[in-house]
Amino acid sequence: MSALYLLDTNVLSEPLRPAPNAGVLAGLERRKDALATAAPVWNELVFGLRRLPASRKRDVVRQYLYEVVRPAMSVLPYDEEAAEWHGEERARLEKLGRPPSFVDGQVAAIAKVRGLTLVSRNVADYSGFAGLRVENWFR
Numbered sequence: 348m349s350a351l352y353l354l355d356t357n358v359l360s361e362p363l364r365p366a367p368n369a370g371v372l373a374g375l376e377r378r379k380d381a382l383a384t385a386a387p388v389w390n391e392l393v394f395g396l397r398r399l400p401a402s403r404k405r406d407v408v409r410q411y412l413y414e415v416v417r418p419a420m421s422v423l424p425y426d427e428e429a430a431e432w433h434g435e436e437r438a439r440l441e442k443l444g445r446p447p448s449f450v451d452g453q454v455a456a457i458a459k460v461r462g463l464t465l466v467s468r469n470v471a472d473y474s475g476f477a478g479l480r481v482e483n484w485f486r
Contacts, residue, residue: 363407
């Protein structure tokens with residue numbers, strides 16, 4: 348099955364929490380063959396890992412990212428089509444006085460141009476983007 352859902356950073360990092368959200372875990376398991384993430388999300392995850400001091404926690408995070416997440420899903424690029432849509436949406440939202448975060452815009456663009464549903468806890472951060480489908484599995 349090809350990807351149907353694009354996962355945001357907060358969804359991918361949830362399983363590492365001491366008491367992960369049951370809705371997120373269920374969503375990940377139920378849709379495990381239909382998941383992808385975006386290059387800017389992967390950047391945030393790797394950046395977070397590299398900021399950790401050498402420790403057991405860093406080892407656990409590294410193992411999770413490279414042995415669980417990365418083999419299980421594609422990391423989709425921010426390409427020309429995504430950049431075009433993102434630029435148009437940034438301009439539109441800025442005119443409305445609602446300029447989005449640049450990285451959120453990149454993630455939204457990757458999901459939108461590939462026809463994927465973006466899964467995030469931060470639904471409000473993506474609410475202004477035209478035609479973007481967003482789900483919150485944290486409920």
